[in-house]
Amino acid sequence: MTSQKILILMSNTGGGHRASAEALQAGFARRFGDRFQVEIIDLLIDHLPWPLNQLPKSYALLANYLPWLWRLLWKTGERQIIASPLMTLAARWAAPSIRRVLRTYEPDLIISVHPLVQEMTLYALNQEGRQRPYVIVVTDLSTAHPLWFHPDARLCFVASEEARRRALRAGMRPEQLRQFGLPIRPAFAETPRAREVLRRELGMDPELPAALLLGGGEGIGPVARIARCVAEGLHGQGTPIGQLVIVCGRNRILLTRLKNRRWPVPTIVNGFVHNMSDWMAACDCVITKAGPGTIAEAMIRGLPVILSGFIPGQEEGNIPYVVDNRVGAFSTDPEEIARLVTRWFGEEREELAAMAARARELGNPRSTLQIVEEIANVLAS
Known part of the structure; x- marks a missing residue:
């Protein structure tokens, strides 16, 4: 045939x-x-x-x-x-x-x-x-x-x-x-492996909650500033309360710059990755601009979202989609983003879990x- x-x-x-x-x-x-x-x-x-x-x-x-x-x-x-x-x-x-x-x-x-x-x-x-x-x-x-x-x-x-x-x-x-829903990569239709297993495979701390910071395919935006503020916030009073994963995309200058930095908490810095489904499944929240595909994938993985920016026009409506559905927050201030992550990994862990459950309800694998x-x-x- x-x-x-x-x-x-x-x-x-x-x-x-x-x-x-x-x-x-x-x-x-x-x-x-x-x-x-x-x-x-x-x-x-x-x-x-x-x-x-x-x-x-x-x-x-x-x-x-x-x-x-x-x-x-x-x-x-x-x-x-x-x-x-x-x-x-x-x-x-x-x-x-x-x-x-x-x-x-x-x-x-x-x-x-x-x-x-x-x-x-x-x-x-x-x-x-x-x-x-x-x-x-x-x-x-x-x-x-x-x-x-x-x-x-x-x-x-x-x-x-x-x-x-x-x-x-x-x-x-x-x-x-x-x-x-949006067409998303087939890997997101599969049930992910246990978070602890993925974290060990990916070189992460198996116990600490993790924030995933994305710079898009080209690594554009205030990724370095957000990363620094979030890492400092997660350092707490000297004992890390979380870890950080940064994806720089194709931005090799940013990748080299962040890899050479000393971080106060466990931090992994990647370039462009082809296993985003695994990285999302291994983390507890994601920080990203308001790209539709990333939001859709995060919902499938039950990942609360902090939107750090948007492209005027086509991405503006994604902010109320996230905020009004109570699956995340919006802020362009790196210090406020750090405070949000710190609260989510600290006294607001129950709210983080509730947002994750609502995200999974929105997602369609x-x-x-x-x-x-x-x-x-x-x-x-």
Whole structure:
């Protein structure tokens, strides 16, 4: 039997889109073996003409160093009177390139995990005249931009009730929507080993509670300041009341700097890791910016979250998602973050346990498998 072809469209504007695409690819392989041939392409960078292929390059600069300008662009794009003609112009400009992509890959179904590709790809599909199911998997947890949604999609998967409401306001029909959670790495669908076992394997203290500090894939943000304050707070009155794990991502300068520092409590400093599921299962709380994928993974592992920052626009809604559900807190002040962790590991241990239980109730370890099963049903119908 010939494998059916699925093409996943993404772009490297932040690590979340690729991570979601790879989670879906792994989910298809795990659930269906070789029944589907799933390929991932960066449509914007690798296949669109200039200047459209330059758009992703501006994202990191704007989001990380000019957040006020990114927020302005985000809010401007929410106005249909401005966004609609711009996307129509981009769709016409990109159509020949996207038709070449469709002829090259000949997919039986297309999945989008990026908000900028809907209008362009569906315009090219209409020009081509061949019907191919088009599915959207929204990779934002709560604050989903209107560009995510298109009425011509067969299905649209959202991760929260707020994202569902935004989809309906953008013109999606209830029967098009599915709410399972974000696509996450298959390792998070497995029951983790005992915390004490993992801690020994990972070189951690098996007894002390642990805070996991994440700097994202690129290790951007005040990671060093937060790490110093948290370590000092956990040192207490001379006897450590906790330990610290720091993940610096691909930031080698930060990695070297923190590895060479003397720490007052047991501390492990890592670069980019491929076993995040184990590290989360070994820890008691996580400190991270408000990235949707990390929050979803933390919920599955029952890990209370301290949000230390956010990208304006798409990550703003993740703060009330965490705070209002009472699974964590938000602070951009490293000293306040340290005080929170110290209280959680000290006099507020019962509240930490209650937050962990609520987090597990929010998490859905089967979200990726549920999404790929629904998509497979589209091809079977």
